[in-house]
Amino acid sequence: xxxxxxxxxxxxxxxxxxxxxxxxxxxxxxxxxxxxxxxxxxxxxxxxxxxxxxxxxxxxxxxxxxxxxxxxxxxxxxxxxxxxxxxxxxxxxxxxxxxxxxxxxxxxxxxxxxxxxxxxxxxxxxxxxxxxxxxxxxxxxxxxxxxxxx
Numbered sequence: 001x002x003x004x005x006x007x008x009x010x011x012x013x014x015x016x017x018x019x020x021x022x023x024x025x026x027x028x029x030x031x032x033x034x035x036x037x038x039x040x041x042x043x044x045x046x047x048x049x050x051x052x053x054x055x056x057x058x059x060x061x062x063x064x065x066x067x068x069x070x071x072x073x074x075x076x077x078x079x080x081x082x083x084x085x086x087x088x089x090x091x092x093x094x095x096x097x098x099x100x101x102x103x104x105x106x107x108x109x110x111x112x113x114x115x116x117x118x119x120x121x122x123x124x125x126x127x128x129x130x131x132x133x134x135x136x137x138x139x140x141x142x143x144x145x146x147x148x149x150x
Contacts, residue, residue, distance in 0.1 A: 012114070016107035019071055023047075023106070024099045027080055032091055037084050040098075044077035064126075066117050072109035076102045 027040030048070060055068040083098035 012107070012111070015071075016110060017103075019073065019110075020076070020099075020103045020106045023073055023077060024080065024095075024102050027077065028084075028095050028098065031084055031094070037088075038081050040077035040080040040084075040102075041074060044073035047071075047073055064118070069114060069117055071106075072113050073106070075109055076106040079105055 023040060023043060027043050030039045030043075031037060051068065051070045055065070055070060058067050059065055079101045080098040083101055084094045087093040087097060
């Protein structure tokens with residue numbers, strides 16, 4: 001979350017690409033080798049439940065409820081499954097059309113999702129980063145310490 005507040009646009013793009021890829025590659029791989037449609041929706045549901053568990057864990061640690069934002073995977077996954085069903089005879093069409101639909105819809109659903117989050121700056125100031133541990137603290141370079149210079 002703090003990463004999202006600091007690098008909002010960059011992280012939105014990176015997360016959108018990684019989540020779309022994660023969903024499409026996993027589901028298409030499974031569907032191509034088993035021929036079972038409906039798998040993307042299953043994957044998306046599992047990932048959503050895992051994120052709800054993480055959200056609950058962070059909430060139990062005292063963070064606000066919207067500290068973890070649950071991505072909206074399920075509608076995009078349903079589009080992927082629908083594409084797979086519609087292009088059953090052509091596996092490449094399933095990958096290209098389904099992947100494009102997920103790649104275009106998932107960031108859109110997540111953008112709407114993120115608009116509903118409380119002001120990120122307010123939350124970031126209320127829950128500041130911990131200070132750096134001692135071993136991470138930068139040391140000033142000792143320039144010329146062991147050199148006989150005027």
